[in-house]
Amino acid sequence: MATAEGIVAGRKATLGDNYLTHTRGFLSWALTLDHKRIGIMYLVSILFAFLLGGLAALAVRTELIAPGPTIMGPDAYNKMFTLHGAAMVFLFIIPGIPAAIGNFVLPLMLGAKDVAFPRLNLTSYWLWVIGALCAIGAVVFGGVDTGWTFYTPYSTTTNTNVIATTMGAFILGFSSIFTGLNFIVTIHKLRPTGMTWFKMPLFLWSLYGTALIQVLATPVLGITLLLLIAERALGVGIFDPALGGDPVLYQHFFWFYSHPAVYIMILPAMGVISEVISVHSRKHIFGYKFVALSSIAIAAFGFLVWGHHMFTSGQSGMANAIFSALTFSVAIPSAIKVWNWLATLYKGNIQLNTPMLYGLMFLITFTIGGLTGLHLGALAIDVHVHDTYFVVAHFHYVMFGGAVVAFLAALHHWWPKMTGRMYDERLGRIGAALVFIGFNGTFFTQFVMGSHGMPRRYFDYTPQFTIYHQISTIMSYVMAAGFFLTAYYLIHSLFRGKRAPMNPWGGNSLEWHTPSPPPHDNFAETPSAEDPYDYSRIRRDPATGGYVSTSYEGAR
């Protein structure tokens, strides 16, 4: 165990100043150009969004515990699931791993002092805040009931706050574009000597793929939302059949972004898993090049499959067949990753730390999510389960079982580096178990009721579905308990946690070769890179409870 008792501190951890103590005061945070502080600000903000979206989800689940109205009426229910979806997708998952974790870790992994454009990075954070306030404000002052997809013609005719919400999403899009642009340039131009493309940590490969999608797809969402706003405010008619427009065009535009966007959500998650699985099984990642290039393949394929959201929209049979075939092809790079992770685990010295538990959970839940994606990609089955809870369950297995579980893995993996504190490992494992049981209980039942025909988004249902909804709701409380426990021990660790050593898990990428928390300039001297997955020179250091690298310590 990395967190053996009797830990004093990482040797340099408490000596001298670090990025947290470098300057003080509110403005030193609000106007900081330090990527680490911006990452922390993102982290705190998106966790609030996660809380908001999570509470909305609990309200939705509680409403569905029995047929008929339970705690709210149908309009409030529509607004609740819209709030849940919009907050989780736009405010939490999309910026979750790239903007919060990525901002903190990416320059450290590169041995750089900062991202390429620190001011753009800060702009991007404040744009996120403005966009989030816009979207949340729209919900507080009236609400939106369109779902997170804003499909026309409903979104152009409902009398709820669609414009403010889409404006919020538009601004959030800019925030996302700027982050992606920043990461691409940083990875291209700020790699240290000795780090060729194929010596980069895999998390950087996945962030690179993600950033490509952010830069190439998000502008299309931008113009789509602008058109929707123009449609509502001015009556432009591009999506209005009464004026010669085409409502299905909206769906094409929307999914051209929003399908790649699901890869914005899952690709960085895959990068996290590559790091976590390798470090915590003390074994070199298996098939490095395949894992790296499959990230780029997923980013590329992601642009070609948007039509699979529209199998029942009246699109031609030929288009359906092509989109279906392309959808199946996305499974190939995803499966390449899963097999390589499994091969990495094989005969590894597996440490069941909290991050690793989340990493293993990802392998299970993401695989279920991925395989049910093939059900939905198959035309005949999709027509049957279209717009049922089967889709909801699949989506949550990928988004929650994939992206959020990986976010939790990342949070626990880099928490000691970010805060300089260790959390309670025992509570961490209990929390992971609660999340695992609660998550599967909540959403596996939804596969069952979906395949029995329970439509998604419905406020009410026939009594035959009651038992499934009840299991789902009760298990969602279990999951919530897991999250509150996690919040408790993480916050507790900030005040009472043991000091974290420089390298608590024995990783070899560059962020583990600087103190926890890192100094303002990240590294005392610019480090040179070696193979990030070579653990042969990493040794346990009983004095700190962490690990040291003989090659680096020898050099100093």
Place this chain on the structure above:
Amino acid sequence: MSDPAHAPHLQHHFETPQQQFDAGKLGIWLFLATEILLFGGLFCAYAIYRANHPEIFVYAHQFLNKYWGGTNTVILLCSSLTMAWAVRAAQLGERRLLIVLLSLTLLGAMGFLGIKYVEYKEKWEHGLLWGARYAPHVEGHGAEEPPLTKAPPPPAPAAAAPPGGFVVERSAIRPAAPGPEGTVIAAEEQEEHLEAAGIHRRPANVQIFFSIYFLMTGLHGIHVLIGMGAIVWILVRSIRGDFGPQYFTPVDFVGLYWHLVDLIWIFLFPLLYLIH
């Protein structure tokens, strides 16, 4: 090159001015890519509607004044030239020339927007607006069509003018279901009647063209405004004497942005004004 450690514009996280310049250059090119994709959505909408309803585009483009459009194209091309020249002047450290050229570029941008204003005003006066606001003043001006730039469809004789001033043509996409009995027969009868008289008809849904026209040129106009803001910013800095052979990055990047704005117009002009 001076000692990189003492270069005044070098930010702390870059090692050399060259690295900083290269990073900025890659950044601005990526940004331009996002701009192209932003417009890409509108070009897509244009392509789809033009492919589905070519008759709307052929009919409606006559209401655009191609001489104004052509003048604007020339103005933007010239302003691109002065902008590129300005970048050169900045690199050579010729401050006076830089100021003159940037001012000329700014003047070109103003001229462009001025002409755009005249064109928009004309459309506004004749009700040739987007979607729901489309209300051509055909009835208001008797049988007159709005002013045209080339020989329009001959004006319909008063006797043949259909009630309400509209004759509906079937678009390339067939309607899903027949309308109420009486109206369908009436429309078909009118159509036959007009065709026999050799009269060109106004296609249905002309407003879609004007929606696309205003969205595309409007978004482009906003980009011109942003470009003017950026040019004013580097103009102020060049008056202050910030630029020289050692440091001309902002001029270079604003120049690239301005060329993109120009380039988008180069595509908009033939697509909207020169249709056959």
